[in-house]
Amino acid sequence: LWLIVWFVWTRGLAKGPPAERAYTKMSRLATFAGMGRKPHHTPVEYASVLGKAMPSVAAAATAVGWAFAATRYSARQLTDADVADGNEAWKSVRRGLLGRMLRRLLPLGGT
Numbered sequence: 001l002w003l004i005v006w007f008v009w010t011r012g013l014a015k016g017p018p019a020e021r022a023y024t025k026m027s028r029l030a031t032f033a034g035m036g037r038k039p040h041h042t043p044v045e046y047a048s049v050l051g052k053a054m055p056s057v058a059a060a061a062t063a064v065g066w067a068f069a070a071t072r073y074s075a076r077q078l079t080d081a082d083v084a085d086g087n088e089a090w091k092s093v094r095r096g097l098l099g100r101m102l103r104r105l106l107p108l109g110g111t
Contacts, residue, residue, distance in 0.1 A: 018083045022090040023068035026050070026061065029094060033101040043069045050093070054100060060092035 009028065013021045027037050027046070035053055037046045047065025051058025067086045070076050078086070 017071050017078070019064070019067035019071040019078060019086055022064050022086050026064050026090065026093050026097070029097040029101065033097045034104050035100075043072070050097075054096045057093045057096035060089040060096075063089040064093060 009025075013024060016024070023043060030036065030050055035050060041049065043065040044062070045065075047061040048058075050061040054061075064086060067078065067082065067089075071078060
């Protein structure tokens, strides 16, 4: 089961630039957390939606969205510092999304 989950999670991520991998992982995990991307959302709009739902990771989600948009839709190349910042932003968003996903799957607390 773990191997299947790992395969599905990493499918298509090996060849993309770091910003694209982070954005794809953010989108996939957000879908599991009940906040899938709508077809009309731009990367930055989607990051804003996630930030409004989880204010503690709003800045990090926006950073991931902007980095993806910059690498996908412009000729800009990310520096090593940009990649490091993007990895830290992704880790922050990941923590928030994992917590939200767990709360969604394992409802705890009162009514």
